[in-house]
Amino acid sequence: MADQSIAEMLSRRVKLANGMSMPQIQLGLYMMSGREAASSVKWALEAGYRGFDSAQWYHNEREAGQSILNFLSANPSLKREDIHFTSKLRDNSTSYDVVRKSIKKSVDTSGLGYIDLFLLHSPYGGREARLTSWKAVEDAVEAGEVKMAGVSNFGVKHIEELMASNPKVHPVVNQIEVHPFNTQLAIRETCEKHGIVIQAYAPLARAMRFKNKTLLAMAKKYGCTAPQIMVRWSIQHGFVTLPKSSQQKRLIENVDVGKFEISQEDMETLDGLDEGLVTDWDPTDAP
Numbered sequence: 001m002a003d004q005s006i007a008e009m010l011s012r013r014v015k016l017a018n019g020m021s022m023p024q025i026q027l028g029l030y031m032m033s034g035r036e037a038a039s040s041v042k043w044a045l046e047a048g049y050r051g052f053d054s055a056q057w058y059h060n061e062r063e064a065g066q067s068i069l070n071f072l073s074a075n076p077s078l079k080r081e082d083i084h085f086t087s088k089l090r091d092n093s094t095s096y097d098v099v100r101k102s103i104k105k106s107v108d109t110s111g112l113g114y115i116d117l118f119l120l121h122s123p124y125g126g127r128e129a130r131l132t133s134w135k136a137v138e139d140a141v142e143a144g145e146v147k148m149a150g151v152s153n154f155g156v157k158h159i160e161e162l163m164a165s166n167p168k169v170h171p172v173v174n175q176i177e178v179h180p181f182n183t184q185l186a187i188r189e190t191c192e193k194h195g196i197v198i199q200a201y202a203p204l205a206r207a208m209r210f211k212n213k214t215l216l217a218m219a220k221k222y223g224c225t226a227p228q229i230m231v232r233w234s235i236q237h238g239f240v241t242l243p244k245s246s247q248q249k250r251l252i253e254n255v256d257v258g259k260f261e262i263s264q265e266d267m268e269t270l271d272g273l274d275e276g277l278v279t280d281w282d283p284t285d286a287p
Contacts, residue, residue, distance in 0.1 A: 005258035010048040014240050016172040017195035020148060022084050022117065024235060025255050026051030028201060028244035034063035036246040041067035043248040045083075049255075053175075053201070053242050055088035055121055056106055065110035085110060086117040088152055088175075092125035092133040099136035107145050118146040119175060122283040123158040130158065131165055138169040148172050150199070155284030156190045163194050173240065175199035176284065180233055180270040181209050181277035187284065200239040204230050204254070206279040214273060222260045225253065232257040233270050 013021040027044045029037050029052060037060035041052055045068070052068070054061050068083050087106045093099050107115055118140060120133055140146040150173035151162070159174065174191050178184050178200040188198055209215060210226045219226045227243070231254055234241035245251040262270070 006252060006256050007048045009235075009255050009258045010050065012235075014197055014238070016148070016197055017170060018148065018172055020172070022148075022240060023049070023051035024240055025049070025231070026053050026084065026086070026240065026242050027251060028242035029054045029058055029060055029064055030201070030244055032058065032060055032244075032246055034060050036060075038063040038067045040246045040248075040251060042071065044251055045071040047252045047255075049251075050082060051084040051086075051240075053086045053199075054110075055086075055119075056090040056102070057088065057121060061087055061106055061109045062111070065112045069111055080113060083112075084116045085112055086119065087115050088119040088121035089133060089137070090121060092120060092122070092129035094125075094129045094132050096132050096136050099133045100139065103136065103140045103145060114144060115146050117148045117150055117173070119150045119152045119173070120154075122153040123151075123155065123286045124283055126287065127161060130162065134162060134165075134167060138167065141169050150174065150196075152176070152199075152201075153281075153283045154187075155286070156186055158284075158286070159187070159190050159194060159196065170194070171196055173197045173199045175201055175242075177202045177279065177282070178234070178237075178239060179203050179205045179230055179277075180215070180273040181205050181212075181275050182279075183271055183274040185274075198237075198239045200234045200241045202279050203234045203239075203241045203243050205277060208277065208279055209273075212273065214269065218262075218266060218270065221266075222262070224257070224260060227254050228257050229262070229270070231255060232260065232262055233267065236262055236267060 012024040152175035
């Protein structure tokens with residue numbers, strides 16, 4: 001029963017404004033060495049994960065891509081299209097050519113033939129760099145190197161700036177830190193207005209609040225773990241969620257959240273834990 005439940009959760013997909021979809025639960029590969037990424041992706045694929053979130057900055061695109069290729073080779077019933085792979089531009093640039101080359105390099109490094117979702121990793125660099133970089137991503141989509149485009153760590157003004165530029169390709173997601181201790185309401189409302197799905201990174205708040213009394217009481221009530229409550233909260237808000245673990249047992253346990261549903265009242269209690277907790281960096285107010 002547990003395995004069915006996990007498989008069902010991992011098969012869930014979120015519809016995007018462009019008519020395409022992506023797995024709602026994906027494995028985040030942040031701060032994983034190449035070796036860790038290779039083994040984590042392998043375990044995750046075996047458990048039923050079909051989405052993986054990498055970045056140029058993570059230096060594990062090659063190992064993650066190779067793990068995916070190895071798995072597809074060993075499982076001929078699955079195709080490349082069944083796996084969703086994300087990467088991100090390390091640095092925005094005012095040079096269109098620099099960004100185009102950088103995107104092509106990511107595609108080549110991953111070895112996957114194309115990247116499903118490519119994001120601007122942050123709004124750093126200023127307006128000209130953001131919009132020039134976006135133009136390069138749009139053209140990568142048109143060239144078939146990338147299937148979908150999005151942004152990461154974009155604040156309200158960055159989203160509005162991009163949408164005001166009348167982009168040829170609309171961003172399908174904004175990947176930001178979101179969890180009960182940092183609910184990011186203003187950014188979420190702006191994204192919703194423009195049909196942009198929220199991708200929640202650090203949905204477990206990097207384990208910084210696992211001993212929170214409210215969270216522990218909730219876990220006890222629903223007969224689950226604190227991380228499972230946080231993943232379930234993310235799912236019930238409709239986010240694409242990216243729980244990260246390099247431990248085989250944990251990356252399966254984290255997504256075993258199909259046996260319970262958090263009540264509306266308890267969701268509101270969890271929303272009320274918001275303290276603006278930033279677990280790593282917050283470029284959302286970059287100039």
